[in-house]
């Protein structure tokens with residue numbers, strides 16, 4: 001790891017790059033826009049994301065990473081080259097000795113890990129080190145992962161939520177569920193479609209996240225939202241009840257609560273006892289959702305802490321490893 005010069009977190013929502021000696025140099029949406037007539041790349045990152053849903057026929061907006069897995073290696077490679085190119089300059093991209101560290105979702109298939117490696121080879125990397133996202137995130141949160149005591153981390157991203165208990169630098173038990181910020185957004189959109197026959201533009205969903213944290217007693221509270229009528233296609237404003245949206249958001253989150261209890265069930269009792277005091281560290285971009293920590297605290301009856309800068313903990317953890325600030329715990333056999 002100490003020989004790596006670059007650390008990359010290729011996420012479904014965002015791609016983050018850490019350079020040794022420079023820190024986090026890129027944090028861009030994992031989106032690329034292509035002209036289908038010429039095959040030329042038109043935009044990547046923020047600019048490409050702004051085009052999504054607003055393109056003419058000849059422009060395709062691609063998301064080469066889904067659920068933390070590269071599904072279109074060529075596109076991921078072009079996107080990453082563009083994101084990195086601006087930071088490194090053309091000369092450094094051609095350095096043939098580049099070693100890279102990449103985090104991959106826990107339990108990902110060999111073909112998914114291979115896709116991450118191939119993407120980096122395409123950029124000129126000579127060697128690629130793969131690190132489990134859960135370990136990278138735990139290190140990035142500053143958890144004492146190498147100690148003989150339990151730490152629990154929940155990484156709630158865009159497409160997946162990964163849950164793990166770690167001890168002595170390794171994962172003791174872990175689970176991944178295909179529920180993240182995107183599934184919660186889809187649940188809100190579906191609820192408004194079913195209950196109010198309203199199609200909500202994607203940028204209107206985030207303000208409604210506030211409702212997850214609103215108390216259950218606030219059932220009578222209402223708010224106004226603007227969208228498109230499903231039948232007529234005309235712009236319409238409806239008054240929606242907080243409780244309905246809150247319920248819709250909580251439904252996919254039950255899978256996350258189930259994953260946490262499932263992981264705890266697979267842990268030895270001593271480790272579970274440690275967690276009673278230490279609690280759960282919540283990370284990933286969706287940890288920023290207001291009220292998610294409160295909801296998990298109520299559902300699990302355990303303390304829940306949100307990491308500082310939760311969205312970037314995985315790449316920061318990888319960064320700490322390539323900078324040599326974190327050393328792996330070596331459990332050497334004792335000599336007598």
Ligand SMILES: Nc1ncnc2c1ncn2[C@@H]1O[C@H](COP(=O)(O)OP(=O)(O)OP(=O)(O)O)[C@@H](O)[C@H]1O
Nearest residue numbers: 011012013014068157158159160181182285286288
């Ligand atoms: N302030 C915020 N409030 C609510 N949700 C947020 C906020 N910021 C980011 N998110 C959500 O976090 C998710 C992105 O998180 P993150 O950047 O960790 O994903 P990723 O690592 O790219 O995805 P994955 O881990 O699934 O590959 C998106 O679903 C986004 O809607």
